[in-house]
Amino acid sequence: MSETKPLGGKVVLVTGAGGGIGRAIALEAAKAGAAVVVNDIGASLDGKRESSAAAEQTVTEIEKLGGKAVANGDDVSIQEGAQAMVRQATDSFGRLDAVVNNAGILRDCFFHKMTYEDFDAVVKVHLYGTFNVSRAAADVMREQGSGSLIHMTSTSGLIGNLAQANYSAAKLGIAALSKSIALDLQRWNIRSNCIAPFAWSRMTSSIKVDSPEQEARVNRMKEMAPEKIAPIALYLASDEGADTTGQIFAVRNNEIFLMSQPRPVRSVHRGEGWDLDSVRSHAIPALRSSYVPLDVSADAFSWDPV
Known part of the structure; x- marks a missing residue:
């Protein structure tokens, strides 16, 4: 990978790039030589559209750095919006090499x-936003014979969290979607990977603080800058990442993790088959020691970020 412009000549679409992690990735992609489509509808945290200025501000920052970028205000949750942003990428820059599906909202309860x-x-x-943008991009990437789809998942879905059933379900669904994309599109040299980011952003700033422990956790998160997420995203978008697909990474300050994916943990067998009594007396006692605890993300990542 070139030390100067590892994404030189590439076109990257970043959704939700008006602030936070998306903005950081868009800026770093531009510094690495990519032309960037900066998508953001300028919505509030719960998804209500407010202003398109956020995307334009990121574009202005990129242009001040000497990079190339265009602003896009289409909605990822609408199929036509996803198609429009992909079309803008090809109309503006002639191709589309990578997508970072970062747009998101929260409605915790x-x-x-x-x-x-x-x-x-x-x-x-x-x-749906991840599906819509990836599906629209897939047509372009299949014609090119290459491409990288990068999706933001979350440990809230991979591990669990309180009061986030909607967000957790969506984020775990994204991990499964990514794996299916990786399998289906590998013949066209299109890869698909996930990142579970830990970073202080507009979304994490909504975390409720009602105990000293939660306050301490939030203070630790404030130390994790969105820019920390960009290097792994840029690698996955680059040619050097061509052999990496179907994986889930997590980034926590200066730590990068490869996350496990569900596989059988333990089994029991009974030649004559099972009935309710034998499940109760034999199967469950044998399997219980391998139960996954009812934990949350903070339990799995219990140490201070380094």
Whole structure:
């Protein structure tokens, strides 16, 4: 990989790039030589459209650095919006080499209080948004015979979290979607990977603080800059990342993790088959020691970031 312009000649579309992680990746991609389509609808944290200025501000920053970028205000949750942003990439720059599916909203609340509308809105932006943009990009990338799709998942989905059933369901769905994309599109040299980012951003700033432990956790997160996520994203978008697909990474300050994916943990067999009594007396006692605990992301990442 060239030390100067590892993404020279490439075109990268970053959704939700008006701020936070998306903005950081867009800026770093431009510094690495890519032409960038900066997508952001300028929505509030819960998804209500406010202003398109955020995308334009990121474009201005890129141009001040001497890079090339265009702003896009289409909605990832709408199929036509995803198609329009991909079309803008090819109209503006002639191709599309990488997509970073970063756009997201939050509507956190406990499951027994969650409305259909709050579940639907979050899944539409995160899961449907990832599908819509990836599906539109896939047509371009298949014609090119190459491409990289990079999706933001979350340990809230991979491990678990309180009061985020909508967000967790969408983020775990994205991990499964990414694996299917990787399998289906490998014949065209299109790869698909996930990143679970830990970083202080507009979304994490909404975390409720109602205990000293949560306050300490939030203070630790404030130390994790969005720029820390960019290097792995740039690698996955680059030619050097061509042999990496179907993987899930997590980035936590200066740590990069390769995350596990579900596989059988333990099994029991009974030649004559199972009935309720034998499941109760034999199967469950044998399997119980391997149960996955009812933990949350903070339990799995219990040490201070380094």
